[in-house]
Amino acid sequence: MEKFIQLLEQSISQESLIYISFGNLRQKSNPYRKVTLRPVILRDQLFYQATYHYEKKVTHENLKQNECQSFCIQLLNNTFKQCNLFCVEADYQILAAKSDKLKIIKKSPSKTKDISQLSHNQEKQYLIPDGQPCDFLICLGVMTKEGKVIQKHYNKFRQINRFLEIISDVIDYLPDNPKIIDFGCGKAYLTFALYYYLNFKLKKKVTIVGLDLKEDVIDFCNGIAKQLHYDGLTFQMGDIAEYRETAKADMVVTLHACDTATDFALMKAVSWNASVILSVPCCQHELFSQIQNDINMPILKQGILKERFSAILTDSLRTLKLSEHGYDVSMIEFTSLEHTAKNIMIRAVLNQNTKHSQTAAMKKAAEEFKELCSFWHVNPTIAQL
Ligand SMILES: C[S@@+](CC[C@H](N)C(=O)[O-])C[C@H]1O[C@@H](n2cnc3c(N)ncnc32)[C@H](O)[C@@H]1O
Missing domain, CATH: 3.40.50.150 (Vaccinia Virus protein VP39)
Structure with missing residues (x-):
């Protein structure tokens, strides 16, 4: 867990984090199947938006920068066995079948950070989009x-x-x-x-x-x-x-x-x-x-x-x-x-x-x-x- 915490600390403090995805539930009865996290700018401030993916809906929660780390640790400890962390410098796959024994696999980066996409409004995919005549x-x-x-x-x-x-x-x-x-x-x-x-x-x-x-x-x-x-x-x-x-x-x-x-x-x-x-x-x-x-x-x-x-x-x-x-x-x-x-x-x-x-x-x-x-x-x- 120590290495995972370090990785989170580093990617959050250096703002190199692009996207996190948690999957592979510890208990199948959990109401949501997946949680993803991405940085967003809201009212000129950096937040991390957590998205809970349920069977038929998604819900969102905006976390402050200092809340993000403990949120991720809790998810990996209690709810999910796997986490994929996409950073500017590398992708990391964290396997935690047992929460006290983690395996971290480092891969070359597959995502790039697009600052313009951090804006909440620009990122929002409206069902009826702005810019297309309706x-x-x-x-x-x-x-x-x-x-x-x-x-x-x-x-x-x-x-x-x-x-x-x-x-x-x-x-x-x-x-x-x-x-x-x-x-x-x-x-x-x-x-x-x-x-x-x-x-x-x-x-x-x-x-x-x-x-x-x-x-x-x-x-x-x-x-x-x-x-x-x-x-x-x-x-x-x-x-x-x-x-x-x-x-x-x-x-x-x-x-x-x-x-x-x-x-x-x-x-x-x-x-x-x-x-x-x-x-x-x-x-x-x-x-x-x-x-x-x-x-x-x-x-x-x-x-x-x-x-x-x-x-x-x-x-x-x-x-x-x-x-x-x-x-x-x-x-x-x-x-x-x-x-x-x-x-x-x-x-x-x-x-x-x-x-x-x-x-x-x-x-x-x-x-x-x-x-x-x-x-x-x-x-x-x-x-x-
Ligand atoms: C505040 S507007 C809301 C309009 C629309 N549903 C929306 O949310 O944008 C409320 C509307 O309810 C209508 N209304 C209120 N009481 C009603 C009633 N008993 N039967 C039918 N229409 C009613 C009013 O005439 C008004 O046009």
Whole structure:
């Protein structure tokens, strides 16, 4: 291990490290199969970005320079039997079947360091890249005709690409020709992106309906869909709560639909047994006027904390309700907090094993839901639907 530590120390301090890859798991039950690390520049500072490769997704963690060494040692000690270290001067293969007996094989370097690639943004491979004309982004004013993203719309462009990354992670749960509903689609940047990605990039025959209260927005979106010949994409005016379409949707998307509109969307999705639900709640006001708990008065007497806490409780209850109905639920970061505080997404995938019978996990979620409501003295819309 001593030699490995020296090697890491040297390559990190001299900034000669290009890439590290950990593989060959010690325990097959580990949730991720591989971890890779590469230097990135974020806000003019050098970080090491660790990428965890799961079966169907990847996640990232940015480490400071002084955290990188212990992170690597722990991985080799506890999780992986092999590490490949690519440095400017050489490649090293580290074999550690037993963590106290390492074998280090040095080879001539196979990678070169490209400083320009250290930039986080340049390195990022967007599913819809900047620089290539994309018809709906041009129509919606995000890109110029030449394909350059307009600076003031860069956050929207990033959000669209982040959304498509999340879609690519859930695609395996959808049928070949999925039917999708976007509740509260607004000006539909994300709805168009979804259609573009599934229909043109993944070649799926997708049907998407965008629903919104606003007539002018619906007319505008239908006009663009027609102009671009996005034949499977239509927009309807209506209230989510009143939506009576009975045909099943395979995926329900509801992004930033205000307050309890999200609950109506979630429960519609549940009633259809939708395979995937992606929801970014916002303006969770409902519980603010209900929430009450003596022990927690110090939190609740501060308006700003009460507001944030009400939002967290609302979303916790939503995730429990979805779990109670057989969904595997996770809360993920949608966009970076730097761009908007409305950045938490509920990602729910219907667990096929729970389709026909209630599992212990579903029962537990139902109990936890009741307990939480009673502890905080709340009766949220989602409980009533
Ligand atoms: C903040 S915008 C979000 C637009 C889009 N989903 C996005 O994330 O970019 C919220 C949209 O939800 C719509 N909305 C809110 N409540 C709704 C309801 N009950 N039924 C249908 N649409 C609703 C609003 O009209 C608005 O266009």
